[in-house]
Amino acid sequence: MFTKERFTNMRLDRTFFEQPTLKVAETLIGQVLCWNGYRGVITETEAYTGINDPACHAARGKTLRNAVMFENAGLTYVYFIYGMYYCLNIVTEPIGIAAAVLLRGIQLLDAPYTHLNGPGKLCRFLQITREHNHLDLTSSPQYWVEDQGITLNYKVTPRIGIRQGQEHLWRFVATENYPVQIL
DNA sequence: ACCCCGATCGTA
DNA sequence: ACGATCGGGGTT
Numbered sequence: 048m049f050t051k052e053r054f055t056n057m058r059l060d061r062t063f064f065e066q067p068t069l070k071v072a073e074t075l076i077g078q079v080l081c082w083n084g085y086r087g088v089i090t091e092t093e094a095y096t097g098i099n100d101p102a103c104h105a106a107r108g109k110t111l112r113n114a115v116m117f118e119n120a121g122l123t124y125v126y127f128i129y130g131m132y133y134c135l136n137i138v139t140e141p142i143g144i145a146a147a148v149l150l151r152g153i154q155l156l157d158a159p160y161t162h163l164n165g166p167g168k169l170c171r172f173l174q175i176t177r178e179h180n181h182l183d184l185t186s187s188p189q190y191w192v193e194d195q196g197i198t199l200n201y202k203v204t205p206r207i208g209i210r211q212g213q214e215h216l217w218r219f220v221a222t223e224n225y226p227v228q229i230l
Numbered sequence: 231a232c233c234c235c236g237a238t239c240g241t242a
Numbered sequence: 243a244c245g246a247t248c249g250g251g252g253t254t
Contacts, residue, residue, distance in 0.1 A: 093237070102237070112251060129238050130248030136237085149237055167238050208237050 064120035087153030090221040097146040102212035105145030116145040121185040132167030
């Protein structure tokens with residue numbers, strides 16, 4: 048069973064990502080995304096909760112694009128948007144519940160110490176493309192999320208860029224900067 | 231085969 | 243607040 052408080056520098060496991068999507072999105076604030084050598088504190092997330100959420104890509108059932116959302120929690124869901132950007136999500140909830148958390152911002156812990164604020168910018172910097180769809184963050188040696196005991200204050204707001212489901216406060220945004228040592 | 235629009239970004 | 247941008251998902 049996942050117990051966040053007891054360990055530090057612990058890779059988040061499938062048990063964590065199988066939790067309710069809102070809980071995962073909220074708890075991911077302050078966790079560290081480790082991506083092909085880069086590390087970044089997650090500063091902004093959004094929850095997309097499945098067939099009852101009209102803004103969710105899986106709201107109208109399984110398609111080629113969203114198929115991974117129906118699979119194991121902890122898998123990546125990468126999609127292409129606006130003809131020019133990619134967005135990185137992490138699948139949540141047990142198999143069959145098509146939900147995910149969109150990663151919208153990370154504070155890099157390595158040079159150039161940029162705050163990658165925005166899902167498109169995040170993927171552009173980390174060179175995330177469709178080839179990074181369906182990676183297992185709970186077992187990959189290159190891509191994972193870990194708890195380093197960082198806690199950030201955050202607020203909740205409506206999600207960005209959607210037409211339906213704006214009544215839900217399912218966006219989580221850090222209200223403070225994580226202090227990064229720049230030499 | 232094709233139409234239409236988007237979970238964005240950058241500038242104003 | 244808004245225009246640029248255009249690939250490709252979903253449906254024909």
